[in-house]
Structures are given as structure tokens and as C-alpha cells.
Amino acid sequence: MATLETIRTKAGVVVAIVIGISLAAFILGDMFQGGGSFFQGNRLKIGEINGETILYPDFHQQVEKLGDIYRMNTQQNQLDEDTWVQIREQTWQSMIRDMVMDEVYEKLGVAVSDDEFFDMLQGTNLHPIVQQLFRNPNTGQVDRGAVVEFLRNLETGVAPEQRQYWLYIEKQIEEDRIQSKYNNLVAKGIYVTTPEAENSLNSKNRQVNFNYIMLNHNTVADSQVVATEKELRDYYNRNQNLYKQEKLRQIEYITFPVVPSKQDFEQSEKWINDIVSDFASATDNVSFVNSNSDVGFDDTWYKQADLPEDIAMWIYETNAEEGSIFGPYFEDDSYRLAKLHAIKMLPDSVEARHILLRVESQEDLINNQALADSLKKAIEGGSNFAQLAMQYSTDQGSAIQGGELGWFGRGMMVKPFEEAAFNNKVNEVTIVNSQFGIHIVQTTRRGKETKQVQVATLIRNVTPGTQTYQKIYA
Template sequence: MAVLEKIRSVQWLLFLALVLLGIGMIGFLVPFDAVQALLGQGNSQSVGEVDGTSISVVDYQTALQTRRDLFNYTNNQSLETEVWNDLIEKNILTDDYMALGLDVNQEEFDEIRFGEHISPYMQRTFYQGGVTPEAKENWRNTFSQMYNDEVGPGRKNYEGYANVIVAKRLREKYNTLVERGIYANTLEAKYEHTSGQEKVNIDYVFVKYDAIPDSVVTVSDSDVRAYYNQHKDDPEYRQQKGRNIEFIKIPVEASQADIDAINATQQAVADEWRTLEDDSAWVAGQAGRYIARSMKEKDALTEGDKALFAAGVGNVVGPYEDGGVSKVAKIVRIEELPDSTVSCRHILLKSENKNDAAEIEMLTARADSIKRRYKAGEDWDDLCKRFSEDPGSASNGGVYENFPRGQMVKPFENYCFDNPVGSIGAVETNYGIHLIEVTGQQWTSSTAQIAEISVPVEASTATKKGAYNSASDFTINFNNLEAFRAAADTMGYAVTEANNLRQGASNISTLRNASEVVGWAFQSELGEVSNPILIGNEYVIAALSKVMEPGTPPFENVEEEMREEATKEAKAEYYLEKLAEAANLDEAAQIAGVEVKTGRNISLKNATVPGSGASQEPQVAGLAFAIPSGSMSLPIKGEAGVWVIAPTSDIIAAEEKDNYLDEQDQTTTRMRSGAANRLFNAMKEGADLSDDRQ
């Protein structure tokens, strides 16, 4: 009876255990998002909002996983950024697509994948090696195989790719409509010409704000606060969601004692290995440490690998450190193996339209001209820097070394493999015209088969524990921003700032794979100090120094900038009043303590005063054209300082033209450039976008 009474007294615990066990079983059998829905969470959890429409955690995570399964992203940040932007785009632009009747039918879908007009997205993402007939056929077969695989993952992958390709195509078509809808008329073209050609000359007195001591004016805290109240909603101060942190790194690295112990162990291995006549059985016993690898002699770049080739076959070398690994190794054999590679250098002249025969002819002629200059004695590297439009190689002389077949587009590759060393010629590819010089060819190479015993040079358990204890003690003892800064300074840790962190970022400042640090920053309070976060071989300790939420910034976030601007405004008012007393430029110069200078050929288009050291000054340029020659302006509050100007010439008129077609084309091109992105950014701003991802 006593046992039964005991059971009755704790029966509520047994019931709770059964409930938890049941939920655990559900977790194994039911997807996570479904469990969330059962518990009443599901779609109520949001990662953001677009124009009042919530983006749920489930939708976001599902989209991430789908895209991750389809493409190889170099890092999570790239994946998360693209998926997030695509979800925003879908929410903002879908109604516009429908209203405009934008669609992608099956015929167009086939055309943009492997027809005559491959879409830009397909070219970037799928045809990275170049759009060739062979590549098109490969992709046609690949998509067909995926589509016909109804049992395996093929059909699902096909639909995933199709959704992405169609979405990207709709955006391309939308962008094209936006850009083609922008047009510069004749009047705008004429203004473009006139504003650049009309000139005026002035004498001026210019007092730079930076040259005026702060002590000249008095700016109180209330003045700064007043300036803030007046300007806090200006666009340049609009705040984006972000965080500022400061962090230190405490390395977790092998101590000298650790290194000595590893070297002693490896030395014993090397000594034993040297005594063995038949080491096959011994090597078999080195499981987990033994590595067999091959290396071409031309690739032996480290001191250890060079020593291996110098020692020859059968001689044990080491221990030596290579890339954080202690190695003992020997060459088992060396053999000559096929190794078809070539080296070249090239100058790329890009084409805007590969189907434009006139443009290709012009680029070919330019390549021939560069070739003649090179043969006449001009330096290739200099020619490459001046003319090549290949961003990947222009800075190093256009060099590509030891590449095999299949790595370059076919025409480029064929020229390098099919022509002898020293050949120079022009080759056309999808990118434009390449002027290529073949600099080397290799058909075989000495290749060593290497046996290697490797042990990572890393901290021992005791050293790792010591590093963690040091990091943990730091966070416990210095757990606010002020204490963090003072302790880091006293203890000699370098403090690194990482400002304007965005949610989802994985790389910050000098840290890679820092998503855990970023996640902490967006979940913490101002001034908080993190626990030690292990990234690679370092413990990172961060302190949250600033919190920025979207919209109008709080005073403390922009106090420094506002004080600087309030001081600048006070300096301007001070000199506007002083210079107003001057009867001529000489008096103005005397009051300001500067010299009268001359500015020539000022135009409205550039709005700069040559020789002044100031950038754009639209008010100064405008008044230079408005004031009659021989007259002096009142003091002008400019962007970089206070000015007094006196035009010394009448307006130098622009040359009249019969038409302004060139200016019309140039203006239209400039207006169209980036217009679609500017429009979409404005739409995002108007959609009251919130990003609550962690």
C-alpha cells in the first residue's frame, strides 16, 4: 500500500513525462513546422514584414533549404541574402507583373535556357564556362533527365530550378520595361551640351570650414540638440537596422610545450621509419595519420616539398611544419606522367554586342594595333593595364598559367593549345576579342608518389582549457562596455570595431564565419558583453556598442555628426556676417586671412571651382553665371566653406550644333543606368520593410 500511495502522490509527474515523451515521438515523425503549427506558433512567427504582409519563419526556412539544395553557395550569407531579396521582390512586384501582363510561357522558358537568346541569369549561373552549342546541349539533356525523373528527386529539382529561373526572368523583363521607358528629349540633350560647354571665369575668396578653428565659435549642447531636432529626419541621417560591436580575440594555439611534444613524437616516427627496409606493414599500422599523395615537381612550392624532391626517392624527410601540420614524408617513386597544360597572357577588348559585326571588326583592328605596338617594343604589362577589360587578370599582365583543357572557352583554349610558344594572335569569344600570346606548353611532368605521416600542430587539451578559462574569466570580470574597453587596453588585447552590422551577415571586419557573433549582437542589450565564442582557433569576446533601429535615429547615435554639422553652421554664420562688411574682394580676403584666387572655365554641369580644393559647389557655380561680370556676390554659404565671388568674364557661350543626337543618347544611357534598381529601392522604402531575421 505504501508503494501505491507513493505512486498516487507523484502521478502528475508521470503524466507530464508521458506528454513530453509523446511530443518527442511527434518530433521524430512530424516536420518541425507542423509541430510549430500544432503548438499554435507556426505562421505567427515572422522574420519580417513587407507592406503589411508577414514573411513567416516557415516560408523563409523552406525557401532557404530549397535554394540550398539547388545551388552551391560559397557561404550562408550569400544564400540568405539572395533568398531574402527574392521574397521581398515577390511580395512587392507580383501585382505589377500581373498588371503589366508579364509572364514566361513554355516556349520562352526553353529559349532562355538553351535557345538563341540565353537569359542573363542563365548565362551567369549556369553557363559560367561560356554559351557554346555543347553547353546548350548538355543543359538541355540535364533538364530533360531531371524532368523525367518522377520517382527520385529529379522532378522536384526541375521545378525548383524552373521557379528560380522564371522569377529571375520576370525581374529582367520588368527592369527592361523600366529602363526602356526612360528617354531624354531634345531639350534635355541640348541642356546636357550647353551646361557642359558654357563657361565662366571668376575671382574668389574662399574660407574652408576645416581651416576655421573650432574655438572661433561657441556651440553648446542645446545648440547641437536644436540642430538635431531640425535635421533628424533628413534623408542622409535616416537609420537602417544595424549594430555596432567591439571585439577582442583570444587565440587558442599550440604552446611551445605542445609544439615540442609533437615534434618529439614525429622525430621518433622519422627515426623508426629510417630503420625499416620493408615499411609496408609499419605504414599499415599508422591508420589515421598516414596519407598517400602525388605531387608534380613544378608544384613543389613549400620548403618541405622542395626538400622532399631534393632528397630523392626512398629518403625520409622531417619532421617539418607545413600549413599547421607536422609532417614526416618520403618519395616512394617518381614517374613521368601526361600533363597537358599551357600558359599564356592576354588582353581582352570587350564587346557590347557579339552579333554586331562592325563592332567586332573595330575591336579586331584595335587588337592588331596593340600587337604592332608590342612588337615595336612597348611593354606588355603596360599595354595590358591600359587596354585590357578582364578584371581577373589585367593587373598582373593578363597572365594565366598552367591551365588544362576544359578550363577556358573553346576558341581561347584552342589557340593556346594549337599554336607554338611565342605565337600572338587575336581570337573572338563571347566576351569580345582577346589578343593572346602563348608563353608556355607542357605535355608531361615529373610526378612523385609521396608517403606521409601527418599530425596537426594544435593546442593540447590543457592549453585549450587554459585559453577558455582566460576568455571566460574576462567576460565574467569585465561584463559591461566600459570595463571591457579598460581591461582590453590594460591586458594588451587589440580591440576591433565592426560597425553597421546587418542581420544575417556571416563575415565582419577581420572575422569570417562570424554568424554566431552577429546573431548575439541582434539579441543583446546595449553595453552587454558576450560569452566567449569559438571561431576557428580563437575565442571572440564582443561588446555591443551601438543599436540602430530603422527610421529616425536617436540623438545619441548621431550626436557626433550633429555636433560637427552644428559647428560647421556656426562657422558659416560667423563668416557670412564678417565678410558682408567687405566692399571688394581684397577687403574680403583681408578679413578672412586668405588670398584672392582665380577660377577658370567653371561650368554648371560640373559645378566645381578648379584649383579651390572643394568638390561640388552648385550655389557658387549658379551665382557665377547669374552675377554680371565685374560685380561681387554677397557671402555664399557653400558645401565646403564660405565664398565671395566676382565673375571676371561674360558667359562663354556653347557651340551651336545642328542636332544633339549624341548628347541625347548619352543622357538616355545615363538616366537608364541603374534606374530599375533605384525604382525598386524606392518601392522597398515605401513598403515599410522590416527585417527581423536573427
């Protein structure tokens, strides 16, 4: 459910087209200059699928729809060019699949019934996509009540963007099931007959003995082998397939670089200026950045030397307080706002030890969580950490050392483990989960502490907008 709740609400762009008397003059004038807009279809044609012409406006509309889904999924207002390339390719492949296979599915009667669709969305056989969206991260179980509640409120209780995203999910689920049915249908229609199986078996088991003499080619002089023109021609005619060559094509093309227009810069600058007050008053900086910025929240702790010079001077030279705002400013093709999120005295490195309890199933998670709680209490009660590590830890490399990991700095351990080790006081014990399992972490020594900060940065990348792309293409 959390996945769907993170989809941001955006206002749509309303385009008004005013049709006046001048339109007739424009059309007539365009017709007299190079064929007119009545023949513009050929210029807007970008391809052909199954005999049907694909025009750029239609293709671009589908690209934009899929782009909106990507924005909601990634929680980014703008997408980079590499992502757009991926979206365009995915859109094109989807159009090919729909325009070619829909006709095949219809002829074969391959479809998804209403009852079957209901069963995949909220019945006993939930589709994997639904399971992933509504799985409780703590228990690993699917919250069926949340599924039913969401679908009940789909028409009136959710934002339009959430409804659009869910309809896209439903389409993906339906297409996945239809394709699965088709693949199974084809697979079941391909089989090996009994005679074919017998011939294959006999050919594999057939053995023969023979004598032979080998004569290397290099022992025969070229002058001793004479091939007539007729023999060469006959050989060529019999083996033409060995000499086939692919057709070569020479292509000339022109590239039109698409760069942000003046309007794109102005819109991005206006956006960053308009959001200053909201960012300054936000109480949850992490959620605000993740919901509005083109780049997610950076939870790295920075020393003065690790920050850009202007940000470092603002924080360290002016003794900025938590919640202070810097900017807007322009950097790396983006407008930015920086907010001092947190200040702490932290060490550059720590010495720690741990006990790792590996988790491979839901049952392991429950049992090992209880074991971790017991081990934590035992350690805090004075039990020997090293002995417990050698007995229980599944990290054999450190277990034989009593769980000792030695000194390490930032970025050397997985994030949850690192945060626990660096935030612990000396000899404090903390339980954290990572992709490796459950860790019981004890920090034994801390290095010299220095002032370190977390900066919440709101970033608005300046990228070509839809109108910029359309102007270039036109």
C-alpha cells in the first residue's frame, strides 16, 4: 500500500486552441508552400506496424503516458534522457505487441474472464504484482484487507494519479496472463511423435566401426589439383547458400540535438522559487525531498571538507542552524535549494563486532528475531560476546574472531549496519536488519568525533520539456 501512497499528485496541463478566421489563410498558404498540411501525415510518419502507419503525435502521446507512470514509480518530477530512451523503446515494443498479437489472441479466443481477473486482483490467487504492492515489509505477508479497501475506494477515495497508475497495473496484469496462456497453448501444441522419438534414440545409440587413412592437405601440392571452370561453376551452383551476403545499405541522416529552451529554464526557476516557503516549513525533510526533488534524499553525513565550497561556508562559517535554507542556486544544469537537515558530532571510524543470524524464510525471521532479542539481553547482562558469536553467528569469517570486525570507516559496511555502529555509544548493543540477515551490533571504540551534517537538497533538473521536443520534431 505504501507504494501507491507515494504517488504524487500533479496538476495536468490544459492546452487551449483558439480557432479563428486566420486558420483558413494559414491552411491555404501552407498548401501553396511545399504540399500543405493536408499532406503532413507523411512527414509525421515514424514507422509501420502490421501494415498500419504510426504517426509521431500518436506515438508521443503513448510515450508521455508511460512517462507519467515512470515519474510516479520513481517519485521524480523529471526523467533523464537515458530513461526517456528506455520509455520510447518500451512504448514501441508495446505497440508492436498490441497491434500484432491482439488479432492473434482474438482469433484463438485467448482472453481473461471477469471471474479470473477478480481472482488475480483480490481472490485466492493474487497476481505477483498485487502481492508485491500490498506485501507487509515487516511480516512478509500480503495484506488482503488493504487490497480490498483500496479497490473499494478506487473511484472516489484516491487521487486521479493513483487511479491512473492502478489502471496501468491492471492492464499489465491482464496482458501478462493472456501472454502466459498463449505461450502455454503453443507449448502444449508442440510435441514429439513416437516414431520421431524412436528415430532420435536409434540415431544416438547407433555405433559403427571403420578404418580410414588421413592425408593432410599440405602434403598435396596445389599443382596436382586442377579444377575446371565447369567444376567450379557446378560447385558454386550447388553451394550458393555458402556465398550469400547480407545486403548493405548506406544511410545518411541529420541529428537535431534537443536542449532545454529558454522557457524550460524559466519554468524550472519559477518552480524552485515557488517551493521555497513550503520547503522551509516542511517538518519531514526526507519525505518532502523524495516527493518533490528530481534526486532522492541523500542521507550521507558530511564533514566540512567533503561539501561543495559554498555549502560548506554557509554551514560551517556562518554556524547555520538546523532548518536553515540556502538558495535557490544553479549548479550542474539544475536549480537547487539546500536545507540543513541534521548536525551531529560523529567519528570518522569505529571499532565494532557483531553476531549475524541469517534469514532465509519467514520462519527464520520470526525465530531469529526472538533469538536476537535474547542474545542482546544476555550481552547487556554480562555474557561473553565472543563466545556467543562463535556459537551463534553465521558469519564464519568474523565468528572465529569472536565477531570482531576491527576498525572501519563510512561506506565500508551495508547502510543499516553502518548507521547502528556509528550511532552506538561505546559498548552499546543494537539489533538491525540488512540483506544479509539480523545483526547484533556492539560498538567497542569510537574514533575522534567531528562536526558532521546531513543536507536535504531539493533539485529541479532543467531538461527539454514536451513542447521543446515537439518544436524540434516539427
